[in-house]
Amino acid sequence: MVTNTPAPTRDRPRTVLIAGAGIAALEAALALRSHLDSDRLAITVLAPNDRFRYPALAVLEPFGAAAAWSMPLQAFADDVGVELRHGVLGDVDVAGRVARTSEGVALPYDGLLLATGARSDRSLDGATPFRGAHDADRVADLLERVARDGGGTVAFVAPATVSWSLPVYELALLTAAHLQAAEIPARVLVVTHEADPLALFGDDAQAIARDKLARHGIELHAGAAVVGLGEDGWIELDDGRRIAADHVVAMPELHPRTVPGLPTDDAGFVPVDEHARVLGAPGVYAAGDVTSGDVKQGGLACQQADAAAEAILADLGHPIAPAPYRPVLRGILLSDEEPEYLRSALAAEQPPAPREPRVRRLAWPQGKIVGHHLSPYLAGRGDGPRTPDGAVPVAGSDRAG
Ligand SMILES: Cc1cc2nc3c(=O)[nH]c(=O)nc-3n(C[C@H](O)[C@H](O)[C@H](O)COP(=O)(O)OP(=O)(O)OC[C@H]3O[C@@H](n4cnc5c(N)ncnc54)[C@H](O)[C@@H]3O)c2cc1C
Known part of the structure; x- marks a missing residue:
């Protein structure tokens, strides 16, 4: 809803600068715009990328079940009425409310939202990394090697x-479904530090995951802290145990992207309050993987971006009572079976999560990454990312052979 908040008594509308053009940034831009049109609020998005990429369906690509989805950021900028600037945030003068790009261009702001995400690095030397769509070919190649080797x-x-x-x-x-369909006698393992599979979603989700893994013949090694890969292909654990594997695929580690002038926690991430205000930096807000939160996930990034947008508007004098960030984790587990729709309230002060974490598909907001504004925006595009609402076909694709 666009309201008639009086324009500021200055010769330009207030300016919100959003650094980044990923999940949190786009959600925040949409949230801000839902309150104030471009005559009342100027929004500038500063990012080095020309396209917005949707990471959550990358797991389907090695199996030929989906192609990487992205859209030009300029199309988003035109749709939403934001100015797009190509560049990288270099440093911030918090007291002067001026951000500078790495090339030294000064960008004055009334509110700055840091939505620069985290750096995704290899976590295990010698393993095949899976950081998103750009690693899909590596996993597809690995599956082809397993097929060539006959297991x-x-x-x-x-x-x-x-x-x-x-x-x-x-x-x-x-992978298990694909190899079984191709009648390749391979072993598939999950090795996780979690005490139970999908522990974040609670007991019932763990039971669902255990059951699915067992029915697919997947060996589960839970509570296993991996410290390295041996030359001989063994996975080495911190308690001295070793697990044999011919091929290892590892999720990446997330590392902070620090911006001079802004505070960080010990790990280098940006500390925020429950309204996504950066601690000790008036006028600066942060949302998504760049922040100190324990769980870094797209849906949470959107919820935090919504809290940031409301806090920015309130701090700029818009009549709104900003809602705090109260994280609710939502995830869709895709496989060759019907998807599982999982949900869990993470904030301690929230009522306990319902015992049954399964959510019916009809009650699910659109999209695999759930954003109050981003999901309907993407769903409204004719060519938006399409999350499968049934079993993922894994056999017989050209890609997976
Ligand atoms: C394989 C995979 C599957 C996933 N599946 C899911 C899922 O099913 N559901 C879910 O909710 N989440 C999922 N996630 C997690 C989700 O993608 C991330 O948590 C989410 O993208 C974080 O959003 P963000 O906006 O904080 O960062 P990003 O989306 O990473 O965006 C960061 C942006 O900042 C820009 N940037 C970086 N540095 C600067 C700078 N100095 N100045 C300006 N711009 C800068 C980048 O170019 C980018 O545009 C998945 C992730 C992966 C890798």
Whole structure:
């Protein structure tokens, strides 16, 4: 809803600068625009990328079940009425409310939202990384090697630094189904630091995951902290145990992208309050993987971006009572069977999560990454990303052979 908040008594509308053009940034831009039109609020999005990429369906690509989805950022900018600037945030003068690009261009702002995500690095030397669509070919090649060899052991690893482990289970389930369909006698393993599979979603989700893994013949090594890969292909655990594997696929570690002038926690991520205001930096807000939160996930990034947008508007004088960030984790577990729709309230002060974490598909907001504004925006595009609402076909694709 666009309201008639009086324009500021200055010769330009207030300016919100959003650094980044990923999940949190786009959700925040849509949230801000839902309150104020471009005569009342100027929004600038600063990012080095020309396209917005949707990461959550990347797990389907090695199996030829989906192509990478992206859209030009300029199309988003035109749709939403934001200015797009190509560049990288270099540093911030918090007191002066001026951001500078790495090339030294000064960008004054009234509110700055940091939505620059996290750097995704290899977590395990010698393993095949899976950081998203750009690693899909590596996994497809690995599956072809298993087929050529007539079998082998493939392990999917969630190292201790990975909080969002769902892609590990999706890749393992799809791999097992693909190899079984091709009648290749391979072993598939999940090796995870979690005490139980999908532990973040609670007891019932764990039971669902265990059951699915067992029915797919996947060996589960839970509570396993991987410290390295031996030359001989063994996965080495911190308690001295070793697990044999011919091929290892590992989820990445997320590392902070620090911006000079802004505070960080000990790990280098940006500390925020429950309204996504950066601690000790008035006028600066942060949302998504760049922040200190334990769980880094797209749906949470959107919820935090919504809280940030409301706090920005309130701090700029818009009559709104900003809602705090109260994270609710939502995930769709894709496999060769019907998808599982999972949900869990993460904030301690929220009522306990319902015992049954399964959510009916009809009650699910659109899309695999759930954003209050982003999901309907993407669904409204004729060519938007399409999350499968049934079993993922894994056999007989050209890609997976
Ligand atoms: C394989 C895979 C599957 C996933 N599946 C799911 C899922 O099913 N559901 C889910 O909710 N989440 C999922 N996620 C997690 C989700 O993709 C991330 O948590 C989410 O993208 C984080 O959003 P963000 O906006 O914080 O960061 P990003 O989306 O990474 O965006 C960061 C943006 O900042 C830009 N940037 C970086 N540095 C600068 C700078 N200095 N100045 C300006 N711009 C900068 C980048 O170019 C980018 O545009 C998955 C992730 C992966 C890798």
